Amino acid sequence: MKTYNSMQRVLASLGHQEPDRVPFFLLATMHGAKELGLGIKEYFSRAEHVAAGQLRLREKYRHDCLSGFLFAPLEIEAWGGEVIYYEDGPPNSGQPPLGSPEEIRHLVPPRLEDATGLQRTLATLRLLKQESGDQVPILGVVISPFSLPVMQLGFATYLDLLGERPDLFRRLMTVNQEFCVQWANAQLDAGATAICYFDPVASPTILPRELYETTGFQVARETLARIKGPTATHLASGRCLGIMELLARTGTAAVGISSHEDLAEVKSAAAGRLSIIGNLNGIEMRRWTPHETQAKVREAISKGGEGGGFILADNHGEIPWQVPDEVLMAISDAVHTFGRYPLTPNSTP
Numbered sequence: 001m002k003t004y005n006s007m008q009r010v011l012a013s014l015g016h017q018e019p020d021r022v023p024f025f026l027l028a029t030m031h032g033a034k035e036l037g038l039g040i041k042e043y044f045s046r047a048e049h050v051a052a053g054q055l056r057l058r059e060k061y062r063h064d065c066l067s068g069f070l071f072a073p074l075e076i077e078a079w080g081g082e083v084i085y086y087e088d089g090p091p092n093s094g095q096p097p098l099g100s101p102e103e104i105r106h107l108v109p110p111r112l113e114d115a116t117g118l119q120r121t122l123a124t125l126r127l128l129k130q131e132s133g134d135q136v137p138i139l140g141v142v143i144s145p146f147s148l149p150v151m152q153l154g155f156a157t158y159l160d161l162l163g164e165r166p167d168l169f170r171r172l173m174t175v176n177q178e179f180c181v182q183w184a185n186a187q188l189d190a191g192a193t194a195i196c197y198f199d200p201v202a203s204p205t206i207l208p209r210e211l212y213e214t215t216g217f218q219v220a221r222e223t224l225a226r227i228k229g230p231t232a233t234h235l236a237s238g239r240c241l242g243i244m245e246l247l248a249r250t251g252t253a254a255v256g257i258s259s260h261e262d263l264a265e266v267k268s269a270a271a272g273r274l275s276i277i278g279n280l281n282g283i284e285m286r287r288w289t290p291h292e293t294q295a296k297v298r299e300a301i302s303k304g305g306e307g308g309g310f311i312l313a314d315n316h317g318e319i320p321w322q323v324p325d326e327v328l329m330a331i332s333d334a335v336h337t338f339g340r341y342p343l344t345p346n347s348t349p
Helices: 006-014 033-037 047-061 073-078 102-104 116-132 149-153 155-166 167-192 208-213 215-222 241-249 263-271 292-305 324-339
Strands: 138-143 194-198 232-233 254-256 275-280 312-313
Touching: 006 312, 033 047, 033 324, 047 116, 047 324, 073 116, 073 149, 102 155, 102 167, 116 138, 116 167, 116 312, 138 167, 149 155, 149 167, 155 167, 194 215, 208 215, 208 241, 215 241, 215 324, 232 275, 241 263, 263 275, 263 292, 275 292, 292 312, 292 324
Parallel strands: 138 194, 194 232, 232 254, 254 275, 275 312
Antiparallel strands: none
């Protein structure tokens, strides 16, 4: 069988074809710091660190993407919020920058050129593109306009706004969409192959389908239509089955799958309209043995791999810092052993 490079392999699978093997993404955003012997805060302080870490991780684990994503609160920092760093986990956002919903009336999108964290992300993408060319997909990331308000306002305040203040909700979506589109397209211009559209509030795990259909679904359709490249929607561990048909209508190409949903059931529901990405449980992954890891990978391949349209990854889009190297290596070894097409009975547990 023809040997594919990572770009060819991913594109074939997204086209619902079977390449040489199942593509897989190890979205280990922090593990590059370990490879360079740096703490998390120092690692994320320079684009050169992140790019070097991503390249080392891909060489080590032989997976199929590079990620320009640093951490989600970089976006909220651009809006005037704070970033809180941890020694053993991803940076988080602090006090919401909007003190009350009334401030939405005068809100304007931040300028990308004024946001040092966002500029560091763009520099990372340029470095990754320079090193990898067109051989490997490079992922950019945006937080959806519909989910960003959780960090802008706080969860409870946003949910109240969503249900009770349609005027301010629409105003906030308009401002957030302008920022999201500019930010996504800037990443594509810097070298990203595709944009991951993180939209956890869209998930039925958080929001009733009926409310999403009249709010976040409309926002996603409008926003994705203005992004000048392919997109994949990720619900960040949230369930997707209840809104699969709506997700397909947003124009996205793929969806990240929760570990709480059965891959075979999701694959059937996607029915050639969407590719699926997932769904190894990143939290449980911290305690897996290499033998357990192999079994989990084989099970995922057996349920999702046939006919393409499947990329193996974790369920959240960010592998926890505490997941040991031996587990990541076991994932890689299992995919390279059992993920080769055509899949055989030996590919199943």
